[in-house]
Structure formats: structure tokens, C-alpha cells
Amino acid sequence: MRNGGQCPPFSIPACPQPCLSSGPAPQSLPTPLAMLPQGGCSVLGKGAPGGAGIGDRMRIVRVLKSAALAITFAGAGSSAALAATYNGIFSLSGSSFSEPGLVMATSTQSGSVSFQLDTVGQSVTFDLFDIWANERRVNGNNTRTSSLVADFTFAGIGASGSATGSTTGHGGLIQYASLAWGAPILLNFGNGGVLSIVLGNANYSYGLLGLGQGQANGTTIQATATLVATPVPLPASGLALIAALAGAGLVARRRRAA
16 A cells, blocks of 8 residues: 555554655665665564565664765875884894904993884984994904894884894004994885884994094994885775674664564
């Protein structure tokens, strides 16, 4: 039966056929909603067997509208800067601390680092440790190359890596020591995140017919961290869509159970 395109009065338990409207044909429904049963009309929120009631469908529409709004806001904020603080530790090791070769000393052999990077391409430079030659002059095997390794661990992002450098002594009238690092450290984290750490090269402990003595004649080794790429998490729009589909499924299951 039809009553001006409306559902029958509440005294009738259910419509014998889907309710029809005299108005214009509805626009195509979003894919998740279009997949739901379309038959039946609602009497106090309950529809005919096998169909989603009007009350159920209205709730689904509200869920999907909320999801669409969340997707809109997520898309608007996707290009916004994501500030992050990176906390890590480092340790030094290698043959540079002992014979043979020119023996080096450092202000520390382990420590912590902390810095913030807000956008891709941003860099920050910070002091890491002091280094100096721990011998009086360059002679004998002091011109041979020794290794210095800096290990970094960033537990918060689950990433670690190492930089390997080489130290050596330079003799002559003006004597000094040098430290040169190899390739930068590239720390991969999350889904596509990349953090680069570059350690600075240096010459130090300059002296006339010998090496400058002590930490005062050494140098400070600095590190430059650069956010090369940010990780790509599941977008907020994806989470909103999942929530919407879950809500629609819950309504459908409740309707079938009724």
C-alpha cells in the first residue's frame, strides 16, 4: 500500500513492498551504502525482512557523512608540517684509541642527542664530542690510518646506523692530526621515513715541530641531522573510511539479527 509516498501507519506491522516516493529519483549512493540492502521501509526503526530500515539507513548516512567530513579535514592537513623530536644515543669505538698509529683522545665515548625537525629538508647541527691527539709528535707509525666508528641508535623510531671515520697524523714543520668521515648515516624508519646524519671532518692539534697538547688544541666534532623524508602512515581519511564501513556493517548485522 502507499500513502502519499509515505510508509503505512504504525498500526500496520510492515510495508508489503518497498516504500516509493513521489519525489525525484535519489542520487546514486556512495559505494559502501549502495552495497547495503535497499528494500523495505522502517516502522519505528525496523524494516521489512531482508532490508535495511529507514532508521538504520539514516544512521549509516550520518556515519558516512562524518567520515566524508573527516576525510576533508585530513586532506586539508596532509601537507602541514609534522614536528617531531628525535632522541638517540651514540658511542665511539675503533683503533684510533690505541697503538699502532697516532692515538686519539675524546671528551666522551658515549652520549645522547636530541633535536627537533619540523619539515622535510630541514637540518639541525649540534656538537657531538671533542677530539685531540694524545701524543707529543708525529713520528714512526703515527702517519698510518686508524679507524673511528660512531654508532647511533634512535629507539623511538626503531632506527640505528654507524659512521666510519679515519684518523691519521701529519708530520713536518707544522704537525697536526686529522679526522675524515666516510658516507653519511641514513636511518630508515616507519613507512618511508629517512633521517640523514653527517659528521664533520676536522684538522686539529696543530703544533710547531710537534703536536699541540691537550683538549685545548683539539676540536669539536659536530653532526648535522636532516629529515630527508617523513614516514607515510595510514592516512586519517583511510581510518575514517574504515570506521564508517565498520559502523555500516554493525548496523546491517543488527538489522539482520532483528
